Amino acid sequence: MGKMNVSNDALLALFAEMIWDNALRKYREENLYKEIDSALAKGDQTTFLALTSELRILQSLG
Template identity: 65%
Template sequence: MGKMNVTNDMMLSLFAEMMLDEAIRDYREKKLYNEIDQALAAGDEQSFIALTTELNTLRSQGI
């Protein structure tokens, strides 16, 4: 039974890490959308391009 507990613990740890990664990615995506909106409102083209590039990179690394 010891080996099974270690395997279960490893699986739970991996699952927790995946959930945390997803939560961080979702938070960053929402923050980027907000920053993109602010750049648009301010007419800041350079920030808009940089932020949308970062958002696209983040999305391409996702699921």
């Protein structure tokens, strides 16, 4: 019975980590969209390009 609890605990920990990673990725993605909009509004091409590059990388990982 103890071995089953260890397996369940490991699976729950893995699941929690997946949820946490997804939440962090979603949060960063939302912030990147806001920062990209701001860079566009300011006409800041350098920042826009850097942020869109980061967004593409983030989306390719998810």
